Amino acid sequence: MKWDFKTPGIPDNFFVKGAPITKEEVRVITLSKARIKENSIIYDVGAGTGSISIEAALLARNGKVFSIEKNPERISLIKKNIKKFGVSNIEVVEGEAPEVLRALPRADRIIIGGSGGRIRRILKKCDGKLNDNGVVVINAVKLDTLRDSTSTLQKLSYNFRVTQVHINKFDGIAKALSTIFIIDAEKR
Amino acid sequence: MKWDFKTPGIPDNFFVKGAPITKEEVRVITLSKARIKENSIIYDVGAGTGSISIEAALLARNGKVFSIEKNPERISLIKKNIKKFGVSNIEVVEGEAPEVLRALPRADRIIIGGSGGRIRRILKKCDGKLNDNGVVVINAVKLDTLRDSTSTLQKLSYNFRVTQVHINKFDGIAKALSTIFIIDAEKR
Amino acid sequence: MKWDFKTPGIPDNFFVKGAPITKEEVRVITLSKARIKENSIIYDVGAGTGSISIEAALLARNGKVFSIEKNPERISLIKKNIKKFGVSNIEVVEGEAPEVLRALPRADRIIIGGSGGRIRRILKKCDGKLNDNGVVVINAVKLDTLRDSTSTLQKLSYNFRVTQVHINKFDGIAKALSTIFIIDAEKR
Amino acid sequence: MKWDFKTPGIPDNFFVKGAPITKEEVRVITLSKARIKENSIIYDVGAGTGSISIEAALLARNGKVFSIEKNPERISLIKKNIKKFGVSNIEVVEGEAPEVLRALPRADRIIIGGSGGRIRRILKKCDGKLNDNGVVVINAVKLDTLRDSTSTLQKLSYNFRVTQVHINKFDGIAKALSTIFIIDAEKR
Numbered sequence: 088m089k090w091d092f093k094t095p096g097i098p099d100n101f102f103v104k105g106a107p108i109t110k111e112e113v114r115v116i117t118l119s120k121a122r123i124k125e126n127s128i129i130y131d132v133g134a135g136t137g138s139i140s141i142e143a144a145l146l147a148r149n150g151k152v153f154s155i156e157k158n159p160e161r162i163s164l165i166k167k168n169i170k171k172f173g174v175s176n177i178e179v180v181e182g183e184a185p186e187v188l189r190a191l192p193r194a195d196r197i198i199i200g201g202s203g204g205r206i207r208r209i210l211k212k213c214d215g216k217l218n219d220n221g222v223v224v225i226n227a228v229k230l231d232t233l234r235d236s237t238s239t240l241q242k243l244s245y246n247f248r249v250t251q252v253h254i255n256k257f258d259g260i261a262k263a264l265s266t267i268f269i270i271d272a273e274k275r
Numbered sequence: 276m277k278w279d280f281k282t283p284g285i286p287d288n289f290f291v292k293g294a295p296i297t298k299e300e301v302r303v304i305t306l307s308k309a310r311i312k313e314n315s316i317i318y319d320v321g322a323g324t325g326s327i328s329i330e331a332a333l334l335a336r337n338g339k340v341f342s343i344e345k346n347p348e349r350i351s352l353i354k355k356n357i358k359k360f361g362v363s364n365i366e367v368v369e370g371e372a373p374e375v376l377r378a379l380p381r382a383d384r385i386i387i388g389g390s391g392g393r394i395r396r397i398l399k400k401c402d403g404k405l406n407d408n409g410v411v412v413i414n415a416v417k418l419d420t421l422r423d424s425t426s427t428l429q430k431l432s433y434n435f436r437v438t439q440v441h442i443n444k445f446d447g448i449a450k451a452l453s454t455i456f457i458i459d460a461e462k463r
Numbered sequence: 464m465k466w467d468f469k470t471p472g473i474p475d476n477f478f479v480k481g482a483p484i485t486k487e488e489v490r491v492i493t494l495s496k497a498r499i500k501e502n503s504i505i506y507d508v509g510a511g512t513g514s515i516s517i518e519a520a521l522l523a524r525n526g527k528v529f530s531i532e533k534n535p536e537r538i539s540l541i542k543k544n545i546k547k548f549g550v551s552n553i554e555v556v557e558g559e560a561p562e563v564l565r566a567l568p569r570a571d572r573i574i575i576g577g578s579g580g581r582i583r584r585i586l587k588k589c590d591g592k593l594n595d596n597g598v599v600v601i602n603a604v605k606l607d608t609l610r611d612s613t614s615t616l617q618k619l620s621y622n623f624r625v626t627q628v629h630i631n632k633f634d635g636i637a638k639a640l641s642t643i644f645i646i647d648a649e650k651r
Numbered sequence: 652m653k654w655d656f657k658t659p660g661i662p663d664n665f666f667v668k669g670a671p672i673t674k675e676e677v678r679v680i681t682l683s684k685a686r687i688k689e690n691s692i693i694y695d696v697g698a699g700t701g702s703i704s705i706e707a708a709l710l711a712r713n714g715k716v717f718s719i720e721k722n723p724e725r726i727s728l729i730k731k732n733i734k735k736f737g738v739s740n741i742e743v744v745e746g747e748a749p750e751v752l753r754a755l756p757r758a759d760r761i762i763i764g765g766s767g768g769r770i771r772r773i774l775k776k777c778d779g780k781l782n783d784n785g786v787v788v789i790n791a792v793k794l795d796t797l798r799d800s801t802s803t804l805q806k807l808s809y810n811f812r813v814t815q816v817h818i819n820k821f822d823g824i825a826k827a828l829s830t831i832f833i834i835d836a837e838k839r
Contacts, residue, residue, distance in 0.1 A: 629815075630815070
């Protein structure tokens with residue numbers, strides 16, 4: 088499958104599934120907040136299904152995406168999706184953040200979809216790896232993650248904004264799909 | 276100003292203002308549903324500030340955007356924003372849909388942000404101008420527009436989906452920014 | 464179990480379950496829009512679990528609630544809940560609206576939680592049974608029900624308002640519980 | 652004016668205005684979470700327009716409401732609303748929480764609508780004044796208030812839940828009215 092469009096937002100059901108997926112509408116806002124350039128070096132922390140990694144890789148055609156995931160089944164799923172969409176600029180990093188970040192090259196953009204309750208340590212480590220004017224985007228579905236993210240970003244003297252996104256889909260009955268807090272921050 | 280990023284979602288406050296603007300988060304979902312290609316011919320009906328036109332033109336670099344607006348002040352505003360972002364593939368069409376659509380070349384994508392209560396007539400006219408496999412996206416903030424859009428699309432035998440988007444911004448106190456129904460449909 | 468409080472909003476998990484339940488937060492807004500008096504005669508159309516009926520009966524202590532439900536399992540469930548909460552002013556009406564409404568005394572308040580796609584016919588019949596200054600409240604989870612309710616109320620020359628309610632619960636991860644349109648209308 | 656109904660939810664525009672008001676839909680959920688009894692002793696901290704105080708007083712007919720507000724204009728407004736609704740069981744307490752709480756009798760229910768950034772100190776003081784099995788309900792419109800409330804309640808070993816409420820009203824165009832976090836907690 089080839090995604091022929093210049094707009095992100097690959098429909099959820101185009102991906103091989105088996106792990107939580109960042110819903111397409113949340114995904115496009117997340118990518119938008121990350122402000123991806125053609126040559127951006129990007130980390131996708133807690134990559135899950137790989138949907139963010141694949142869209143990021145399609146946008147950063149001359150850049151590279153490091154897709155970080157510890158769960159073996161999800162790693163296999165990400166690889167299937169990479170193959171399905173024919174993307175060549177993703178490197179799957181098997182292991183857990185923040186530990187595995189050490190060995191990676193510096194990043195321009197860091198997107199954190201899953202943090203396993205370690206968001207404070209991850210953000211501090213990311214700060215050390217992020218280039219100047221770099222951008223971090225966190226997708227939080229727990230109040231704890233929201234709280235720990237914002238307090239850590241404050242300590243790191245990052246500017247940040249919090250945007251909450253709700254999506255309802257009307258296919259017959261109304262379905263509340265997603266409730267998520269998106270925190271985006273710049274390294275000054 | 277040059278928008279250097281591959282991701283849409285130019286911040287609202289980057290635009291010269293003076294008319295209602297499609298908020299950046301709603302804008303990126305709207306553009307995503309429109310599935311824009313590099314060479315797409317696009318109508319932006321009820322262009323307002325021109326934010327959708329400008330982002331669409333940046334995505335469809337080898338295509339063209341027809342930015343349709345009847346209000347003289349808004350037309351002037353759109354032109355200011357075109358100049359500000361240095362975009363060359365937008366043609367501002369002064370007048371009201373559906374009448375002014377007659378003279379335009381056929382379109383691949385039609386985005387309707389404002390319909391002035393004439394959404395049924397606009398959609399019927401658009402159907403005649405839309406290429407096969409073309410996509411229509413409507414942003415509705417009134418239940419009347421939602422109802423009239425979906426009933427007209429049903430009559431035209433279009434597939435369509437309804438997505439409702441809510442955005443809260445947390446800058447000090449919570450601010451509910453936007454509530455909008457986005458209807459996207461394909462011409463079969 | 465006795466509900467000792469003057470405020471409605473019995474927690475969902477206090478009810479014997481087995482059918483869709485109007486969530487407690489949506490229930491209190493629905494009851495509020497119905498403006499129940501101590502001696503109100505109330506229909507609960509499509510009573511489901513009976514949660515609306517039971518709260519309405521507790522508020523209208525000198526009035527009466529007709530709890531209308533066609534599904535035998537749900538009828539049994541409603542009866543269990545009536546017993547559990549020790550309420551004596553509910554009459555369970557077995558059958559389908561609008562047909563079964565014919566035999567009932569006139570009503571002051573009509574709450575429609577389920578309409579099985581027959582909302583237009585139900586509203587017309589309800590109009591004939593509703594006392595002057597009576598109130599109708601409809602809970603719609605489908606755009607079709609919303610559209611048909613509002614167009615029928617317009618034809619009947621009722622004043623009405625549409626309120627959409629979203630509830631997120633944060634128990635660990637954010638959970639979008641309910642998305643519902645509540646239409647309330649007065650008979651003039 | 653007499654509120655003749657057993658259901659809370661007095662329409663916003665029935666109140667004399669001049670200060671922020673807890674919107675009627677948010678108000679009924681807030682009161683519901685407070686689980687008011689006929690004889691409850693209630694604090695309304697940061698009473699604003701007095702809408703919560705008045706509805707609480709109508710529900711707790713044999714109880715009493717202490718309406719705490721420091722702003723002289725708002726105090727005057729609360730008194731106008733008390734007069735308008737003919738309620739006799741409200742005592743307006745002029746001053747700021749937590750200081751003014753010292754002189755008050757113990758409470759069964761405490762509703763905190765405004766905390767002026769002092770929510771931690773207020774909650775600690777409230778803990779000392781709240782009877783066993785008492786309930787605290789906080790309406791938070793800032794993430795800071797949400798965070799400080801939940802962390803303080805955790806320290807106090809209270810059970811608590813967080814419910815977020817969004818209300819859209821459709822009167823012509825969609826209007827996103829309210830976004831609020833309601834935290835309710837029991838003293839064990």
